[in-house]
Amino acid sequence: MNQRFAYKCGLILFKILEICPSPLLDLLTKIGGIILDRLHGHIARATLKLALPEADHSTINIIAKKAAYNSAKYILSPSQLYKTPYKLHDSDIVTEALKLNRGAIIVSLHVGPPDLGTFALTKEKIPVSTVIGAGKQKPWINWLAKDIMHKAGIPFIQRGNPINALKTLRKNNALILHIDMRSREAPVTFFGEQTKAPVSAINLALMTGAPLLFHYCTLKEQVWHLHFEPFTMTDHSDKKKTVSANLQALINRIEDVIKADPELWIWHYDRLKLRKRIKK
Numbered sequence: 001m002n003q004r005f006a007y008k009c010g011l012i013l014f015k016i017l018e019i020c021p022s023p024l025l026d027l028l029t030k031i032g033g034i035i036l037d038r039l040h041g042h043i044a045r046a047t048l049k050l051a052l053p054e055a056d057h058s059t060i061n062i063i064a065k066k067a068a069y070n071s072a073k074y075i076l077s078p079s080q081l082y083k084t085p086y087k088l089h090d091s092d093i094v095t096e097a098l099k100l101n102r103g104a105i106i107v108s109l110h111v112g113p114p115d116l117g118t119f120a121l122t123k124e125k126i127p128v129s130t131v132i133g134a135g136k137q138k139p140w141i142n143w144l145a146k147d148i149m150h151k152a153g154i155p156f157i158q159r160g161n162p163i164n165a166l167k168t169l170r171k172n173n174a175l176i177l178h179i180d181m182r183s184r185e186a187p188v189t190f191f192g193e194q195t196k197a198p199v200s201a202i203n204l205a206l207m208t209g210a211p212l213l214f215h216y217c218t219l220k221e222q223v224w225h226l227h228f229e230p231f232t233m234t235d236h237s238d239k240k241k242t243v244s245a246n247l248q249a250l251i252n253r254i255e256d257v258i259k260a261d262p263e264l265w266i267w268h269y270d271r272l273k274l275r276k277r278i279k280k
Contacts (some may be wrong), residue, residue, distance in 0.1 A: 003138075003139050003140045003143075004140070006138075006140040007139075007140035007143045007144060010140060010141070010144045011144060011147065014078070014079050014144065014147075014148070017076060017079035017080070018079045018080075020079070025076065025080070028072075028076065029069060029072045029073045029076060030069060030072075031072075032072030032075065032076070033065070033068040033069035033070075033071070033072040033073075034068070035072075036068045036071060036072055036268050037064060037065055037068035037268070039268075040268035040269070040270070041064055041068070041268065042278060043267070043268055043269070043270045043274060043275060043278075044064040044067060044068070044267035044268045045060055045061070045064050045267075046274045046277075046278045047191070047267050047270075047271070047272060047274060048060045048063055048064060048262070048267055050191045050192055050193060050272070051191040051255075051258065051259065051262070052259065052262060063262050063263050063267075064267060064268075066263035067262070067263050067264070067265060067266065067267045067268065068268060070263060070264055071266045071268060073113075074112065074113060074114060074266070077113035077114065077116075078113070078114060078148050078152075080113075081113065081116065081119055081148075081152050082152075084113055084116060084224065085222065085223045085224065086116060086120055086223060086224040086225070086226055087223055087224070087225050087226065088120045088121075088124065088226050089225060089226060089227050089228070090227055090228040090229065091120075091121065091124055091126065091228065093213065093228045093229065093230060094106070094121060094126055094128075094174055094213065094228055095126060097174070097211040097213060097230070098126075098127070098172055098173075098174065100210075100211060101172050102169065102172070102208060102209050102210040102211065103168065103169030103170065103171070103172050103173055103174065103175060103208070103210045104169075104173075104174040104175070104210055104211050104212075104213055105169070105174075105175055105177065105201050105204055105205050105208075105210050105211070105212050105213070106128075106174055106175065106176045106177070106212075106213045106214075106215050106228070107177055107179050107201045107212065107213070107214050107215065107231070107250065108130075108176050108177065108178050108179065108215040108216070109178075109179055109214075109215065109216040109217075109254055109257060109258075110178055110179070110266060111216055111217050111257075111258075111261075111264045111265060111266075112217030112219070112224050112226075112264065113217075113224065115130050115149075115152075115154055115176075116217065116224060116226065117176065117215050117217065117226045117228075118130040118154050118176050119152055119153075119154055120226050121174065122153055122154055122155070126174065127171070127172065127173040127174065128155065128173060128174040128175070128176060129155040129156055129157055129168050129173055129174070129175055129176070130149075130154060130155070130156050130157075130175075130176040130178075131156065131157055131158070131159050131165070131175065131176065131177050131178065132145050132146070132149065132156050132157075132158055132159065133145070133158070133159055142158075155173075157175075165204060166208070169204075169208050169210050174213075175204075175210075176215070177198075177200055177201045177204075179197070179198065179201070179250070179254065185197065185198045185199045185200075186198075186199045186243065186244065186247055187244075188247055188248050188251045189248065189251070190251055190255070190271070190272065191255060191272070193272045195271065195272055195273070197247060197251060199243055199247055201250075202233075202243050202246050202247050202250070203243065205233060206233070206239070206242065206243070211230065212230075212231045212233060213228050213229065213230055213231060214228070214229050214230075214231045214250070214253060215227065215228050216254075216257045217264070218260075218261055218264070219261070219264060231249075231250060231253070233246050234246060234249070
């Protein structure tokens, strides 16, 4: 598909979703969730069995269906960012980290509306930028994301530009990096499976001395609660061991958060490469 044409179609769809009444938006979310679960539900259930071995078949099925609905809602949520109810917790942790004048690196978990935490911090006048994809595979999605960020007033830099990341920290701004299992950089154990995870945040913290924070969302009574907590780095005998140990500790914390609210996680994406090992 022509990238420019796809971008224009995406822009039109985004504008339609912005004015879409809530009942219709909820219907679209339900339909999207059903389609997602039909296509990738086997991946979700296989991953859930690894993550929650004590859960029975019925429980796993319920979680998978709720997760599919929530994942579809996340996809549509950028058009509703201004209308999304949220409560910002622990913003003082971010401001305290910035008092060191080294900036702050915030590792964000892919749970909840994309960049709702960045949006909330910006509204509190806390200097923050988020990192978005480089857009090499599908440029039109990147163009659309930039438009959405500009409209929401969210500062951003593109992935793959370490100079801009360093400049952001030197300005004593917070930098949000989304922990994404598609970036296969360093080995970790995730829900008992060997996989790889990005090390950018750990490396950047070691290089600059900027404090590292962890950000995640929870959902209570249809209100998103935005949490920030310090992540204490540990020092080991050499840099490689230091990076490996801290990355695994971060992944362990992520597991804890996911297990606490499993229906909020995006289980339908095959992070653990299970597709070849299971039958649909």
